[in-house]
Amino acid sequence: SITGQGIFGRAQSLGDVLGGGFDASYFSDIKKTRKFLGISVGSSTSTQFSNASPELERQFSLIFSGFYDAISAAAGPLGLSLDEVQNRLKSFVIDIGKIDLKGLTAEQIQEKLAAVFGAAADRMAQYAIGGLEQFQKVGEGYFETLVRVASSVEAVSQALQLLGHQASALGVAASLDLVDLFGSAQDMVSATNDYFSLYYTSAEQAAARTGQISAALEALGLSMPGSIEGFRALVEAQNLTTEAGRAAYAALLQLAPAFADLIGAAQDAASAAAIADERLGLE
Numbered sequence: 001s002i003t004g005q006g007i008f009g010r011a012q013s014l015g016d017v018l019g020g021g022f023d024a025s026y027f028s029d030i031k032k033t034r035k036f037l038g039i040s041v042g043s044s045t046s047t048q049f050s051n052a053s054p055e056l057e058r059q060f061s062l063i064f065s066g067f068y069d070a071i072s073a074a075a076g077p078l079g080l081s082l083d084e085v086q087n088r089l090k091s092f093v094i095d096i097g098k099i100d101l102k103g104l105t106a107e108q109i110q111e112k113l114a115a116v117f118g119a120a121a122d123r124m125a126q127y128a129i130g131g132l133e134q135f136q137k138v139g140e141g142y143f144e145t146l147v148r149v150a151s152s153v154e155a156v157s158q159a160l161q162l163l164g165h166q167a168s169a170l171g172v173a174a175s176l177d178l179v180d181l182f183g184s185a186q187d188m189v190s191a192t193n194d195y196f197s198l199y200y201t202s203a204e205q206a207a208a209r210t211g212q213i214s215a216a217l218e219a220l221g222l223s224m225p226g227s228i229e230g231f232r233a234l235v236e237a238q239n240l241t242t243e244a245g246r247a248a249y250a251a252l253l254q255l256a257p258a259f260a261d262l263i264g265a266a267q268d269a270a271s272a273a274a275i276a277d278e279r280l281g282l283e
Helices: 014-020 054-073 082-091 106-128 142-162 171-182 185-199 202-219 228-236 243-282
Strands: 002-009 024-036 039-051 097-100
Touching: 014 054, 014 082, 024 054, 054 082, 054 106, 054 142, 082 106, 097 106, 106 142, 142 171, 142 185, 142 202, 171 185, 185 202, 202 243, 228 243
Parallel strands: none
Antiparallel strands: 002 024, 002 097, 024 039
């Protein structure tokens, strides 16, 4: 009789998964009972394995790759070395073992897989970036805590930088406390933007936006163009056959509306100044 059946994942490092894909198998636990004259006289168990489908392995690889990207993205906002975090992640050993799915409905299978992968993500996050247990909320896994903390700290940093302040001295606890006072990170960003647009001059707003866009381009190894045409040339110069080129291309398209607004505001200011000069000259 078959006593267990499902998916098996042998122990493998995340670095191996990222480089060569996740190695999965299907398994069946089999129990054999020996009988003599209808009486059971003993039993033995064994497990049979077979290769999992390439599509299943690909899906598992994508899941762990997504965890790797999300945890890596938390390094910057928390002031950690990206290389160190990624090196720790690559050395992390994924060992999900047997996932017994025998007799489960489709919904139950989905719930069980979510629990297995959620536990793996928690272990990965804690292994790579520890020390955030004090910030966990009730019922929140460590991976979820890491993502929330990092995104909140980043939101606080960007909001304060927009107003000309530095958030580096705040620390994680103070940043989270500030977010809680607003209700959420999104509420804080919205309130900051409203205050910025109402109480800062056009020149101050342009200077702050220029600094933000310049910093984003600098992180990509690119220089700030001086015109709409220059920005378009920068986009079209990216090599989409390379990973770096695709990343730069995506980031540039996301920055494009803000850059266009910035250039438009600068042109409007220049036109207004020219009109004022002409009026003064006529007077």
